[in-house]
Structure formats: structure tokens, C-alpha cells
Amino acid sequence: MILAAGCVLWRPAPSGQGVEIALVHRPKYGDWSHPKGKLKSGESIEECAVREVQEETGHSCALGPRLPTARYLANGRPKVVTYWSARALGGSFTPSTEVDRMAWLPPEEARSRLTQPRDRELLDAMLTSTS
Template sequence: MSGTPILAAGCVLWRPAVSGHGIEIALVHRPKWDDWSHPKGKRKRGETAEACAMREVLEETGRRCELGTRLPTAHYTVDGRPKEVAYWSARALDGGFVPTREIDALVWLPPSAARHRLTQPRDRELLDTALSTTHP
């Protein structure tokens, strides 16, 4: 049994809305958990939280991103181990989504619809914080 936290990082990924009004939020679907969440993942040894967040966004959404405001770190437990996920608001850049076994779907939604789709309450709180600090 280890009390050492699992370190991870991710982003609330956004882009200007295709309609030209407001922004859209990227959510990923993980079939293993059958949930909708922000792109995130575990840090590799020696990797900074920033580098991890950008790598995970690229791996899970196919998009490069530009990190913006640092958001609150999420703290929760997974299988009895503490987990800490560092988050940023991030603007999506170029790239394209390709489904994988880990992430089988990506959606871009207006913030209110994204908030509704998110599975975990902590992810909804994170979205609310990101929206209050994101200025496209």
C-alpha cells in the first residue's frame, strides 16, 4: 500500500466556436470507464506537469495546444491511492482526432452542453473555473 500520490496532468481544451460566437470545449470518452472527461493522463518519470498536459492533449485529442491559465489541482482517490491532477486552460491548435482503445470519441460542445455531458462533478467545477478565466 502506497501513500505516494499518482501524478497526472490535463487541460480544459477549448477553441473558438465554429459558429464564430463564443467557444467550444473538447471532451473525450473513455470506454474503460464509460465516462466523458477533460483530456488528462499520468506523468512520465522526469516529465513536468506542463509537458504532460500538452502530451496528453495531443495523445487523446490529436491536437497540439497552447497552455493558458493554471487551474486548480484536482485531488481524489483511485483504487485506494491518492491522485493529483494539475490542470490548465488550453487553446486547441492544429491536428485531428483519431480514435484509440483508450479514447474512442471526441466531441466539441458549447460550454453549457459540455458541463452537462461531463461525468464527474469535479470536472464540471473545473470547467466553471476555466470559463471564468478564459478570454478567447
């Protein structure tokens, strides 16, 4: 089984109205998703989530409420991804071979850009947990 963690990363919208959601684009898969990645040896699931946000978005974050856990097959192997809502604390994005683009979007735009339906469910859960 593959164990992983990630976050629905958010920040207050610059307008002062609502929030913006960070999405990452992975060129290997051609998809838009929430930042996430595999657990390293000796790392807690929370440490993994924070590290993956930092690595994929360049932003530090504060974990908030736990969100639903995603379970699916990845290349024929079961994968379990634990998610949190996380507030961005600052940083800047630098493109890499793993993540070549990042976008801060209002929730409805994020919803339409997300590739996987399970990621839309996480977005809904995050919005419910912070309202």
C-alpha cells in the same frame, strides 16, 4: 501518490460566438472527461498536460491559465491532477482503445455531458479565466 496533468481544451466556436470545449470518452470507464494522464519519468507537469492532450485528442495546444488542482482517490490511491486551460492549435482526432470518442461542445452541453462534478468545476474555472 499518482501525479497527473490535463487540460480543459477549448477553441473559438465556428459561429464566431463563444467557445467549444473538447471532451473525451474513455470506454474503460464509460465516462466523458477532460483530457488528462499520468506524469512520465523526467517529464514536467506542463509537458505531461500538453502530451496528454495530443495523445487523447490529436490536437496540439497552448497552455493558458492554471486551473484548480483535482485531488481524489483512484483505486484507493491518492491522485493529484494539475490542470490548465488550453487553446487548441489544430489537429485531428483518431480513436484508440483508451479514448474512443471526442466531442467539441458548447460549454452548457459540455457541462451536462461531463461525468464527474469536479470536471464541471474545472469547466467553470476555465470559462472564468478566459472571459
